[in-house]
Amino acid sequence: MHLLVCGGTGCRASESAGIEAKLKSELEKRSLDQSVQVISTGCFGFCEKGPIVKVMPDNTFYTQVTPADAETIVAEHVVKGRRVESLIYTDPSSKEKVEESAKMGFYKKQLRIALRNCGFINPENVDEYIARDGYLALGNIITGMKPQEAIEIMKESGLRGRGGAGFPTGLKWDLTARTEADQKYVVCNADEGDPGAFMDRSILEGDPHSVLEAMAICGYCIGSDKGLIYIRAEYPLAIERLKIALSQAREYGLLGNNIMGTEFSFDIELRYGAGAFVCGEETALIHSMEGLRGEPTLKPPFPSESGYNGKPTNVNNVETLANIPVIYLKGAKWFSSIGTEKSKGTKVFALAGKINNVGLIEVPMGTTLREVIFEIGGGIKDGKKFKSVQTGGPSGGCLTEKHLDTPIDFDNLIAAGSMMGSGGMIVMDEDDCMVSMARYYLEFTVEESCGKCAPCRIGNKRLHELLDHICKGNGKLEDLDRLVNMSNVIKDTSLCGLGQSSPNPVLSTINNFKDEYDAHVTDKKCPAGQCRDLMEYFIIEENCVGCTACARVCPVAAITGERKEPHLINPAICIKCGACMEKCKFDAIIIQ
Amino acid sequence: MEKVKSLADLKKISESFKKGIDLREKSSHPDDIVQVKVAMATCGIASGAKETMEYLSSELEKRGIEAIVTQTGCMGYCYAEPTIEVTLPGQNPVVYGEVDIRKADEIIEKYIKTGELVNGIIPQNYETID
Structure with missing residues (x-):
C-alpha cells in the first residue's frame, strides 16, 4: 500500500510536510512502515482543496487533510480498511461524496486536444501516430468527402485561429477555396514569435504528424497540392523532427502523389525564418518566404486572394492545425460542445513568471484565470501576493485581481483590455513594477518593429521614451495623457497587428494600475521597489x-565611514547596484 | 516500409500497432516488459533528459531488466523536467519528475525492480481525448 501526499508548493504551504511526517510516525507506531510507504508527489492541480492524500491501490482521494487527520487515516483506512468519510471530497453540485479519484475526472481542469499526443507517442515514429488514428481523418476525407463538405464541418466546429487573431478557420478555408487559381498554397505559421510562448514548438517536437496531416486536409479542401511550413531557425529540434516526419510520411505515401490511391496529391516543404516577431504576421511571413524583407502589406488583398507568389494562400497556425484531424474524427458537434459560445475547443497556454507550476497547459475555453493560475499553476511563488497576469505576449495587456474570474476566451480577453494572442501567460507578483513592465514590453516592440509604417516605428519609440522618463523619475502628470493619446493613435493607424496591439501593455497598465503611475510621476517613488532611479x-x-563590509564591496566607493562607526552612502555617487545590501549582515541597509 | 495504397491499408497498420505487435516483436515476454518514456522536447533536453534517457537504457540493460525506453514530446510539466513515464506490466503509468541520474537509479532499483513507489511522482492533472 502507498500513501501519496501532495508535495506541491500549494499543499506544502498548508502543512503537507507535517502530514507526511505524521503519517510516517503513525505507521511506525503500528509497525506498518515496512508494508506501507508514504510518498511525496508533485502538484495534483487541485490546490483549492489541498492538502491532498491519495491512497493506492484503491485510489481513495482525501482532500483538505490536516496533520491531525493523519492518525485517523492510518487507524481507519490502513489498519481497518475503512475509508474516512469526513475527508472524502464532496462534489459541490451534486453534494455526493466522490471516493475514487478515477471518478473525479472533473477535478482535472485540463483537457488535451491539441496536445493529445505530446508526451504520449514517440514523435519520430509515424507508426505510433497511425496507431492513435493518425492520418485516418485525411483518409476518410479524401476517399469519401467533397472538399466543400469538409469545409462545412470545419465551419460548424467553430474552430478559430490559435495564432492570436481568432479568425474562424472554416471561413478562411472557404475564402481560399472559392478563389480560382492554377496554384494555391497551404502555409503553416510556425514562427511563434511571442517570447514566453512555446506551445507550437512543443507540438512540432511532440506530434509533428498531426500538423502535416492537417495541412494535407486543408490542401484537399482548398484545392492545393503544396504546403509550406514557415519555422524559425532557432527551433532546431522541431525542424529535425519535422524532417523525420516528412520523410516517414513520404515513405508511406501519406504525402506525395496519389495519396492512398486517390487523385489527391500533396507535399510539404520547410522554409526557415530568422526569428523576427513581425514575420508572425501573415503578409510579412509570406514576403519573408518569397525572399523579400519581412514587412507586412495592407490587407486587402488577403492572402486567400493573393498570397505566396501572388497565389491564393491559406495560412494557419501550428496549434490550430493540431486541432483539425481530431475534429474530423470526432465530429464538429463534439468540438463545439467544448468551450464557450463564441470560442470553441481548448487553448494551450504557456504558464510562466512568478508561478509555482511553470508549464504547458491546455484548458477548455471558458476556464477562468483563477483556475489556471491558482489551481493548475499552483499559485504564486514564495507565498507572495498575485498582482497581475499578462496574456497574449508583448502585445497583450496586464489583467488584475478583478479579472481573475473572467472565463478565458477570445472575446472576454479583448473586452478586458488584453488578448488571447498565441497563449503566453506571464504571472506577476507584488514585487513587479507595472510601469517598468510596460517599458520592457515596449522595448521589445520597438526592437521588433519592421519600420515600414510611421505610427509603429516612431510612435512606439516615443512611447518607450516617455515610459523611460517616468521610470527614471522625470515624468510629468501630462505625460500620462500623452501616453494614452499616443497609444490610441498607434493602435488606430498602424499597418499591421504588431503596431495595432503594441500599446496594449501601456493602456492596460494605465487603466488597471493608475496609482502606480501616479506614484512614479508625482511622488517619484516606485511602490514595487523596482525602478532603480527612484x-x-x-x-x-x-x-x-x-564592519566596513559594505564599503569594501561598493564598486564605486560611494560608502564612507570609520571602522566601528556608522557608515554613510553618498547618493550622488551610488549606482544602486545593491551589492552593499547583499553583503550587510546586520540589516542596516534599506531601500527608501 | 510499404506504401499505404488505400484507406484500408492505413487501418491495417493502425490496428496492428494498437494490438501491440511492435512490442511482441521486440520481446519474447511481452507481458513482462517495462516501458519507459522520456519527455524529450527542447525544454526536457535542456534540463538533462538526454543524459537521463541514455542512463536508463544502458542501466536497464546492464541490470538485466527487459525494458523499452523511448522518447516522447513535452508532457507539460516544465517545473519538474526531466520527466519520465514508467509503465510496469499490467499497471497504470506513473510519471516521475526531476529525474536526474540519481533519481533514475532509485527508480530502477525501487520502482521498476520491486514496484515500490518513490518520491517525486507527478500526478497526471489532465485528461486526454482518445
Whole structure:
C-alpha cells in the first residue's frame, strides 16, 4: 500500500510536510512502515482543496487533510480498511461524496486536444501516430468527402485561429477555396514569435504528424497540392523532427502523389525564418518566404486572394492545425460542445513568471484565470501576493485581481483590455513594477518593429521614451495623457497587428494600475521597489556596527565611514547596484 | 516500409500497432516488459533528459531488466523536467519528475525492480481525448 501526499508548493504551504511526517510516525507506531510507504508527489492541480492524500491501490482521494487527520487515516483506512468519510471530497453540485479519484475526472481542469499526443507517442515514429488514428481523418476525407463538405464541418466546429487573431478557420478555408487559381498554397505559421510562448514548438517536437496531416486536409479542401511550413531557425529540434516526419510520411505515401490511391496529391516543404516577431504576421511571413524583407502589406488583398507568389494562400497556425484531424474524427458537434459560445475547443497556454507550476497547459475555453493560475499553476511563488497576469505576449495587456474570474476566451480577453494572442501567460507578483513592465514590453516592440509604417516605428519609440522618463523619475502628470493619446493613435493607424496591439501593455497598465503611475510621476517613488532611479540605498545608523563590509564591496566607493562607526552612502555617487545590501549582515541597509 | 495504397491499408497498420505487435516483436515476454518514456522536447533536453534517457537504457540493460525506453514530446510539466513515464506490466503509468541520474537509479532499483513507489511522482492533472 502507498500513501501519496501532495508535495506541491500549494499543499506544502498548508502543512503537507507535517502530514507526511505524521503519517510516517503513525505507521511506525503500528509497525506498518515496512508494508506501507508514504510518498511525496508533485502538484495534483487541485490546490483549492489541498492538502491532498491519495491512497493506492484503491485510489481513495482525501482532500483538505490536516496533520491531525493523519492518525485517523492510518487507524481507519490502513489498519481497518475503512475509508474516512469526513475527508472524502464532496462534489459541490451534486453534494455526493466522490471516493475514487478515477471518478473525479472533473477535478482535472485540463483537457488535451491539441496536445493529445505530446508526451504520449514517440514523435519520430509515424507508426505510433497511425496507431492513435493518425492520418485516418485525411483518409476518410479524401476517399469519401467533397472538399466543400469538409469545409462545412470545419465551419460548424467553430474552430478559430490559435495564432492570436481568432479568425474562424472554416471561413478562411472557404475564402481560399472559392478563389480560382492554377496554384494555391497551404502555409503553416510556425514562427511563434511571442517570447514566453512555446506551445507550437512543443507540438512540432511532440506530434509533428498531426500538423502535416492537417495541412494535407486543408490542401484537399482548398484545392492545393503544396504546403509550406514557415519555422524559425532557432527551433532546431522541431525542424529535425519535422524532417523525420516528412520523410516517414513520404515513405508511406501519406504525402506525395496519389495519396492512398486517390487523385489527391500533396507535399510539404520547410522554409526557415530568422526569428523576427513581425514575420508572425501573415503578409510579412509570406514576403519573408518569397525572399523579400519581412514587412507586412495592407490587407486587402488577403492572402486567400493573393498570397505566396501572388497565389491564393491559406495560412494557419501550428496549434490550430493540431486541432483539425481530431475534429474530423470526432465530429464538429463534439468540438463545439467544448468551450464557450463564441470560442470553441481548448487553448494551450504557456504558464510562466512568478508561478509555482511553470508549464504547458491546455484548458477548455471558458476556464477562468483563477483556475489556471491558482489551481493548475499552483499559485504564486514564495507565498507572495498575485498582482497581475499578462496574456497574449508583448502585445497583450496586464489583467488584475478583478479579472481573475473572467472565463478565458477570445472575446472576454479583448473586452478586458488584453488578448488571447498565441497563449503566453506571464504571472506577476507584488514585487513587479507595472510601469517598468510596460517599458520592457515596449522595448521589445520597438526592437521588433519592421519600420515600414510611421505610427509603429516612431510612435512606439516615443512611447518607450516617455515610459523611460517616468521610470527614471522625470515624468510629468501630462505625460500620462500623452501616453494614452499616443497609444490610441498607434493602435488606430498602424499597418499591421504588431503596431495595432503594441500599446496594449501601456493602456492596460494605465487603466488597471493608475496609482502606480501616479506614484512614479508625482511622488517619484516606485511602490514595487523596482525602478532603480527612484530608490535610494540608506544606512540605518543604529543597526550599522561599522564592519566596513559594505564599503569594501561598493564598486564605486560611494560608502564612507570609520571602522566601528556608522557608515554613510553618498547618493550622488551610488549606482544602486545593491551589492552593499547583499553583503550587510546586520540589516542596516534599506531601500527608501 | 510499404506504401499505404488505400484507406484500408492505413487501418491495417493502425490496428496492428494498437494490438501491440511492435512490442511482441521486440520481446519474447511481452507481458513482462517495462516501458519507459522520456519527455524529450527542447525544454526536457535542456534540463538533462538526454543524459537521463541514455542512463536508463544502458542501466536497464546492464541490470538485466527487459525494458523499452523511448522518447516522447513535452508532457507539460516544465517545473519538474526531466520527466519520465514508467509503465510496469499490467499497471497504470506513473510519471516521475526531476529525474536526474540519481533519481533514475532509485527508480530502477525501487520502482521498476520491486514496484515500490518513490518520491517525486507527478500526478497526471489532465485528461486526454482518445
